[in-house]
Amino acid sequence: MPVKNRVFYFDLLNIAACYGVVWLHCSGDAFTFRLDKYWITSLIIQVIAHWAVPVFFMLTGANLMDYREKYSTKVYFRRRFSRVFIPFFVWSTIYLIWKCKLGWIKFSGGRELLSLYLNNGIEGIFWFFYPLLAIYLSIPVLTIFAEEKYKKQLYYLTGMGIVAYSFLPLLPGLFGISYSADLNPPVVGGYMMYVLLGWILKNESFSKKVRCIIYGAGAAGAVIMFAGTILLSLKAGELNNIFWDYMAFPTLFMACAVFLLAKHRHFKISENEKIGLAAAKLSQASFGVYLIHIMIIDFLVLNGHVNGDSRWWMVFGAAGVYVISAGIVVVCKKIPGGKYLFP
Template sequence: MSEKKNWIAVANVCACLGVIILHCNGVFWTFPSGRLWYTSNFLETFFYWPVPVFFMISGATLMNYRDRYSTGIFFKKRIQRTVIPFLVWSIISVLYRYFYWHWPHDGLRDTISGVLTTKYVGIYWFFIPLFAVYMSFPLLSAVEKKYRQTVFLLIAGLTFIFTSLLPTVFTLTGLQYNKGLQIPVAGGYMIYVLIGYLISNFDLKKKTRYLFYVIGLLGWFIQFEGTNLLSLPAGKIVETFKGYVNFPAVMQAVGIFVFFRYACDRWKRLERFDKICMSLSKYTFGIYLVHFYLVEMIPEHLHIDTGSICWRTAGAVAVFSISALICFVISKIPVIRKCIGL
């Protein structure tokens, strides 16, 4: 496999583990006090980059799909690998809520609405904007390659200014922001798709890479310390610096993605780690689909304190490992392997 696929696989696996750490760190949203607040806020902000990185990986791997197959095949593959698993596991989530947690039964119309709004398993929200991103690829990929660097950089830059940066600046200064200024051509998470393509296809000088590392650390620090400074006096979580398209998240994700691309030489020296990531990468989509059930059920049945640092770190690794094992077993069953995107 190519070097590009190597670092993409490492980024994919690390992002998947990071997502699970976030979900095991759910105590953050209860706004705990004392040391628990600081450790939960640290984990929440330090691992805020995985979702943006998933969108960046899509930009890096799918923008050039026309070089490999037609748009029709592109959509066929996306349906097989993402839409069908989403629908299957959404149905499982309905049954899980009704029979395991004894939720009141909804009618057919409300159940369909609940699936589309990811009511039954909230973390499946990710798939809805992902599908929207997929529908945008035929338009973006139609831009000639010789123009992409300029066009994509311009769109991403304007989106960062008018969608990521200025709304938060206006909030902090007590001004009202007119969202009509936001760039329509790059709504939602498209900024990450464009940045992911740019980082993976155009080389950065060493000084530029180090600058992005500093920007990434600064993005994390702004969210971490900003959330501290605003939330503690308010007695509740203030989300001014949160949001995946907010400027701290964009800064952090860009630094992380640059790191993954240019740390390839280091991964080569860790040959065993590289091989593990290459093997696990094909299961990350399935891991994302199944891990939430373990995050809920394991602490309940084993009477684990979800506020303990052990659960929020080692527990996350355990959930990742068990989820990967489940996906491995499913992958060996031809009839149902498609339900995890294989």
């Protein structure tokens, strides 16, 4: 029987997206253009897993756009503060101490220290929390669009965001056509498009024909990102990653396809209570895995335990990092006070 109050495909997407992020961070060779087997392998991994970050934002919308039906805005902010802001601040401080000890970060006073916290100057992959916190602040206003009577306005906002942030930014790089960024509607800026899409894809019933079109668009997005990166980079003589932006249409199409596929795929294993509980536990560990996995990667690479440039590491390293990180998180959550580190 299904686990009470859990949506199995949400848990599955959360786990898969978390693993995808770890995989991306184990295959950084793609950022240095050279047309060899190592670069191609890394590029393939980047394409396969690139949907992961947008899906996290989509799950935020799918889970929180209707929070008013479950609890008050006061409770909403209290939960966001305790479950996201406090762990983010604590782990930023832990990374700061660690990197200062290694000599990777230096600062001379309080202003520089504050700037490190406010400008993502401590750990690069923590960039994700800055737009996420902005989204959390915006959702109490956007919940109005969860109401059926505002469905047209919701679609209008989402469509406007897709045009402005997924297609227009490609005009200068692909066609040499410049445009004013002032045309971008701020109301759907900063990954808000994915938040709205998450709510739409969760609640809308798409016909099989429409779903197949979206799946086809997702496959096309992967091909465009892969082939486009190679062709444009060869032409430029250096890496051209214009299609890598998480807001660009190739990633948008892939993220929508993956979300819908998970929603409409019937998983018989979801009927098994033990598997449902295991999926729920792994899903709940995803945030903690995100917080510590880069430290695990750095530890393994810096101490010579793995060759960070090998294809073996690119393909299989993420599995080991994920298992180690998830194990640490699950154990720590059982320790008194562990919830403050890993909510």
